[in-house]
Every structure is written in C-alpha cells, then in structure tokens.
Amino acid sequence: MTILNKNIFILTGAGISSESGIKTFREKDGLWDNHRIEDVCTPEAFQKDPDKVNNFYNERKVVFNRPEIKPNNGHKALVELERICKKDFLIVTQNIDSLHEKAGSKNLLHMHGSLERLYCMNCGHTIAYDFEIDSSFICSNCKKPGKVRVDVVWFGEQPKHLEQIYKFLEKTEVFISIGTSNNVYPAAGFIDYILSKKEKALLYEFNLEKTIKSVLFTRSFKGYASETLPNFIKLVSNRKYKI
Numbered sequence: 001m002t003i004l005n006k007n008i009f010i011l012t013g014a015g016i017s018s019e020s021g022i023k024t025f026r027e028k029d030g031l032w033d034n035h036r037i038e039d040v041c042t043p044e045a046f047q048k049d050p051d052k053v054n055n056f057y058n059e060r061k062v063v064f065n066r067p068e069i070k071p072n073n074g075h076k077a078l079v080e081l082e083r084i085c086k087k088d089f090l091i092v093t094q095n096i097d098s099l100h101e102k103a104g105s106k107n108l109l110h111m112h113g114s115l116e117r118l119y120c121m122n123c124g125h126t127i128a129y130d131f132e133i134d135s136s137f138i139c140s141n142c143k144k145p146g147k148v149r150v151d152v153v154w155f156g157e158q159p160k161h162l163e164q165i166y167k168f169l170e171k172t173e174v175f176i177s178i179g180t181s182n183n184v185y186p187a188a189g190f191i192d193y194i195l196s197k198k199e200k201a202l203l204y205e206f207n208l209e210k211t212i213k214s215v216l217f218t219r220s221f222k223g224y225a226s227e228t229l230p231n232f233i234k235l236v237s238n239r240k241y242k243i
Contacts, residue, residue, distance in 0.1 A: 015179020
C-alpha cells in the first residue's frame with residue numbers, strides 16, 4: 001500500500017514560501033521587514049497605533065501580490081498530491097500568504113490567518129479585501145469604525161482551526177512537514193500528538209536542514225522543497241513504489 005491510500009496531513013511553514021521570494025516572518029534579529037515584532041504583530045500594537053499596524057500589512061499585501069511572487073514547484077507538487085490522494089487530504093499552513101490557493105490547493109486551513117481577509121475585533125465578522133485598510137474603515141456588519149484589522153493571528157492570540165486540525169490528526173496516517181522547524185507550539189505539538197496515538201503513522205520531513213525533531217520522522221529529505229517535493233510525488237505516484 002502506498003501513501004496514496006492513506007489519510008494525508010500536510011504542515012507547511014515559512015520555508016516553502018521563502019523559495020517564492022517571501023521573507024520569513026521572524027528574522028534572527030527579531031525583526032520582520034525592519035519592523036520590531038511587538039510594534040506590528042500584537043493586539044497591543046494595534047490599540048496603540050492602528051494605522052501604523054494597518055500600513056505595515058498594506059505594504060506586505062502589496063509585496064505578496066507582486067507578479068514575481070508566485071507558487072513554486074513545491075506548492076504545485078502538493079496540488080498534484082492532493083489530486084492523486086485516494087483518501088482524505090488536508091494542508092495546514094502557518095503562512096499568511098495565498099500561494100497554496102494560487103497553486104490550486106483546495107483542502108487548506110490557515111492556522112495563523114490570511115493576509116487576504118479582514119477581521120472585525122468587535123463582532124468577529126470577516127471579509128475578503130483588495131484595498132488598503134485604515135482606522136476609519138467601518139465594519140459592514142456591526143457598523144463600528146476603527147475595529148477592523150487584517151485577519152492574521154498575532155502574538156498572544158490563539159491560532160485558528162485547532163479543533164478541526166486535531167480532528168483530522170486523529171485519523172492521520174501520513175504526516176508531512178515542509179519548511180518548518182517544528183519548534184513553535186501549537187504546531188510543534190502535532191507530531192507529538194500523532195506519535196501518542198495507538199495507530200502508527202508515517203512521518204516525512206522536508207527542510208533545508210535537520211531540526212531537533214528530525215529523529216522522530218520516518219524519513220527526512222534535506223534540500224529545497226521545490227526540488228525534493230516533486231521528486232517525492234513522482235515516487236509515490238508510482239503505485240509499485242513504497243516509500
């Protein structure tokens with residue numbers, strides 16, 4: 001039996017997006033595009049200076065939607081894996097870009113939110129948007145001004161879709177980690193959760209370098225996801241090959 005006949009859970013991190021030209025969320029110096037994380041990525045920052053925070057994400061949205069920022073072969077390989085998977089399939093991404101959607105992925109959850117949507121802190125209403133947001137924007141649902149922000153999970157906030165994610169992890173038979181260190185919780189706990197189950201799953205890691213959790217994987221593939229993932233998909237699509 002190949003992995004195509006199993007329930008497949010994919011976890012993607014900054015590594016797969018960085019190959020498409022998107023800077024990683026947190027650089028080693030604690031900055032994101034020369035901004036202090038606490039100045040643009042916390043509820044407190046928004047309360048203190050909402051327009052500074054809004055302008056930061058307006059700029060990120062422009063960058064993310066530049067023509068040269070497009071899905072790479074790693075994103076495209078996951079679309080193919082979803083197409084040929086015979087059972088249930090889910091991608092959970094920690095990235096706030098829309099590269100998975102642009103590539104064609106369907107069964108997808110953004111656990112850290114998406115730069116493609118706005119969120120009202122007053123009533124919880126969300127909408128897709130393609131314009132610059134500022135503090136004068138009025139929520140179309142509750143009519144409150146100044147409460148609408150980008151629908152991205154900030155520090156101190158709960159990641160999204162955790163109930164749905166853990167429900168899928170219950171039946172996961174193949175766990176594939178791509179471009180993430182598996183050091184930051186709650187995503188770092190997904191592997192532990194799978195390993196705690198009675199039914200054993202296959203675990204595969206795709207990363208540029210080994211991580212502290214690499215030893216937990218059935219197999220690790222070192223290199224760029226745009227190269228290693230397409231090769232992996234070719235192997236598993238060969239029904240006679242067991243990986």
